[in-house]
Amino acid sequence: MIASRVGTEGITPRIVGLAAVLCLVLTPAPHAQAAPTLAQTTEAGRAVDAAGGAAAKAVDGATALVGADPYLWISVILAALVLLGLFIGDVIRPGSPRRAGLRDTSPHPAFIWGACVFLVYAAQQVGGAIVAEFVLAGAARGVAALTLRQQALLALSGYLAGLAAAFIVVRLLRISAPNSGLAARPRDVGAGVLCFLLALPVVNAAAAGALALYQRLAGPVESAIAHDTLQKLVDNRSDPWAWALAAAAVIAAPIVEEVLYRGLLQSALLRLTNRPWVAVFASSAIFALMHRLGAPVPWYAVATIFVLGVAMGLAFERTKSLAVPITMHVLFNAMNVAMAVL
Numbered sequence: 001m002i003a004s005r006v007g008t009e010g011i012t013p014r015i016v017g018l019a020a021v022l023c024l025v026l027t028p029a030p031h032a033q034a035a036p037t038l039a040q041t042t043e044a045g046r047a048v049d050a051a052g053g054a055a056a057k058a059v060d061g062a063t064a065l066v067g068a069d070p071y072l073w074i075s076v077i078l079a080a081l082v083l084l085g086l087f088i089g090d091v092i093r094p095g096s097p098r099r100a101g102l103r104d105t106s107p108h109p110a111f112i113w114g115a116c117v118f119l120v121y122a123a124q125q126v127g128g129a130i131v132a133e134f135v136l137a138g139a140a141r142g143v144a145a146l147t148l149r150q151q152a153l154l155a156l157s158g159y160l161a162g163l164a165a166a167f168i169v170v171r172l173l174r175i176s177a178p179n180s181g182l183a184a185r186p187r188d189v190g191a192g193v194l195c196f197l198l199a200l201p202v203v204n205a206a207a208a209g210a211l212a213l214y215q216r217l218a219g220p221v222e223s224a225i226a227h228d229t230l231q232k233l234v235d236n237r238s239d240p241w242a243w244a245l246a247a248a249a250v251i252a253a254p255i256v257e258e259v260l261y262r263g264l265l266q267s268a269l270l271r272l273t274n275r276p277w278v279a280v281f282a283s284s285a286i287f288a289l290m291h292r293l294g295a296p297v298p299w300y301a302v303a304t305i306f307v308l309g310v311a312m313g314l315a316f317e318r319t320k321s322l323a324v325p326i327t328m329h330v331l332f333n334a335m336n337v338a339m340a341v342l
Helices: 003-024 038-067 070-086 097-098 110-135 149-175 187-220 228-235 238-271 278-293 299-319 323-342
Strands: none
Touching: 070 187, 097 278, 097 299, 110 149, 110 238, 149 238, 187 228, 187 299, 187 323, 228 238, 228 323, 238 299, 238 323, 278 299, 299 323
16 A cells, blocks of 8 residues: 555656646647737728728718708608507507497498599589689680689689588488598597697608609609699789688698598498408598699609598598598698798
């Protein structure tokens, strides 16, 4: 046992010494391990400088972009926040209108709702045609050739005939279909104002996007005013007939058009498909295209009108009150008149 211990004690220091030598031999020298060369340090510094310069340029570019049109970017940011809030609040999710409860359009088949659309639209056209033929003595067949007074009388007569037909049709349908949302309660005007304020940044962002796309594809637009009535008002501010034309566009047109496109057409499509989103989008598309065929407005304005129509159609479905989209439409037209004049 003693001899064995002595032998072991003599061998152990030798093994430890040999292991130490091997570690020294196999371990790389410190200068060969990770110390960067002067060239590497310089290259890394250049990379950092380039990244910092790119970031600074991006910040400067974004600042210049926002500074060029802060109203636009405020609208884009607000639109994103509004859409996010509506999504979280289960307002614009798939199936949201159904979960909130649909308007009851079942008392009448879809073709009855559609026939009412035709009646109101026909009354508007016939009223204008009668004034053009007998009151204006067939002064001109084209609207562009009419004087401002003649255009105002033509528009007012058409809208008044449409209002009369809309009043009769809506009153009859409200009696037979009381839960269809055709009631225009005065207390819902406040809800219409709130819905307009929520929809405004979304509509503005859509308008800016459509205009930017149009300019990229077709070049710059000739005028910032996209509607003929607004242009007439701007060119004839001192003419009372221009203001009569503007009043028809701000007050009469929204009532007639909302009865047509939301109250009747959207109800017909809802009765036909039983799908509120289909009814909203389809009626809004027809609403936008009719503005293109009628006035006509430029193509980039059609996108704005479509988004506005979707907002008003959704508000109509959720509030079940025709006063809400009418209020939204009145405020939108009044805002455009004010912006054009100012």
